[in-house]
Amino acid sequence: MSESLNHLLADLHAQRVATWEPAALQINIDQRQRLVNEARTEDFVRAGDTLEPFTLLKVEGGSLSRDQLLAKGPAVLIFFRFAGCPACNIALPYYQRQLYAPLRALGVPLVAVSPQVPERLVEIKTRHNLELQVASDPDNQLGRRLGILYSFDEASRNAALAKGNSIGETTGTGTWELPQPTVVVIARDGSVAFAEVSPDWLVRTEAAPILRAVEHLLGQTPVQIAI
Template sequence: MSESINQLLADLHAERERTWAPEALKINIDQRRTLVEQADPARFVKVGDSLDAFTLAPVEGGTLELERLLANGPAVLVFFRFAGCPACNLAIPYYERNLQPALHERGVPLVAISPQVPERLKDIKERHALTLQVASDPGNALGRRLGILYAFDEASRQASLAKGPGIGEVTGTGTWELPQPTVLVIGQDRRVHFAEVSPDWLVRSEAQPIIEAVDALLDQDLRTSKRA
């Protein structure tokens, strides 16, 4: 049986049910439920959308532009919240194990993206010895264009502040906005060929459907090149 990210996240939630104080667990559950109930899929990036140029900031330094990402074929983008997010520390290593090898074999770059500033974001890459690329979306600029951002509700803000600095200080963005977990497969035509957005950050895309979307796009590109 192949590894499932959603089983890993279900196990995380089950552990919280056993170990968290009831009031803390309720705040977490209520925030995620509200995000699901208030989600407007019409605002989310979707298959068929065309992406304008964007620039990311890799944790190693420099810049990463859409044009360079697509230089040799399609690319896969995975949006996550921040380096210290427990769910992200399950999800991103899961993609390293279950998605990165298949994409690397196909020559397709995989980029994990968070608004957290690069000098803090690099922690997740170093902690898990990731070979996939990790990059910052400065100011949530790309996430905002894709319609995938959310803001902490008041109860979550107060809970965050009670434990220490607010999320804006943790990420270095100065805001309460984070991206909802999102996976995109982008073709060389700059169009979105696979898009999955999850308002609940304890639900994320499994690796196999992403690989299948990439393979379908590569097959399509091959047929097109043969006709040319």
Template sequence: MAAGALAEGTLQAKLAALHAERVRSWSADDLADNIGQRQRLAARFRPGQTLQPGQAITPFSLTDTAGGLLHLANLVANGPAVLVFFRFAGCPACNIAIPHYRDTLAPVLASLGVPLVAVSPQVPERLRDIHTRHALPFAVASDLDNVVARRLGILFSYDEKAREASRRKGQFIGDVTGTATWELPMPAAIVLDQHCRLRFIDASPDWLVRTESGPIIQAVRQALDHPDPA
């Protein structure tokens, strides 16, 4: 869909504007590398590869930017919880998506008493920047070793073409994240209920396509209204 056809103020419209600016300002080679990697990831992705709604996830802990642990059991102790997965603190698209969730998702969840956590594999000390820069009222936490992303089936690794492109620029994503690997999570939003069951998952292999707040809020309301679905 063309950027002009997107509803003003939506997350997707903001990300489309980012892409349009890159088309205007990036070199042809850099733009081709970026588009090519996203297209290859999208071509390989199969929705069935992710954990499916109704399935439970085994207990896990995340490490917040202060070094504390966020345990799954505590997050869902009083009802559903929402996790939004992003790539890393310096990712331009993430710096559009996360503040968008701050403004459009976090206030609704807070009014419902539902915790929201933004999750990245980046080491905790490097995630502090995105937390403070956007004055986020919710937790930002590290999924160390991509444990949760792997369980959810949303993990990907740079293919050889993408690695070659990164090497030409003198970049290694493992240095940026502090993980020493080529792995990143796909941008994703999940809703977990108090039984640690997945009630909603939306993952995009293309990091310029991300979940709007509306479907997340709808899934949360359904989980609150029907805590024990058949």
């Protein structure tokens, strides 16, 4: 897979460096660096964990449970921030291009998950004509269990309020909490086969390791043993 998500995200950052006011750019950089520096990695979901039953809300209506997702085998969850997040509008179409077809051929559901309420979250699916599923994690319930949530720092909150809104108004959740970009591959028995959390939302998991994890789980490729 020659296309790199992180190259696309680096291009977004370069565009911001060229066009944003320095003060606004620094707030963005400082928030992302703080999340990296203060990441509670011991709380993050990891391979070997077991995910107890959960329920997501599909943006088209209806619900999607853990057991529905795993009815025929493994599933892949990709956590993102919200429908208007510029980096997410790069990441989700990338995962659609690089992962949707090969995972569908393997019978593996691909679901993008955000805490944003379904009636607002649906816009990212329609904007990009996404075939992958998009679902809401109500009240960040699953994200909290996975240990992947963060809250805006004071400078970021003030910057948002100066523009006339809070992230809680944008998402419909009423809070400043969002998930850090995270990929979770869940085995059919509910155990976590692969997990990666990215505290800096401009650094995200590429498609190749996700697909490799699924193939290993399905026994389609030999597991590489470190020596």
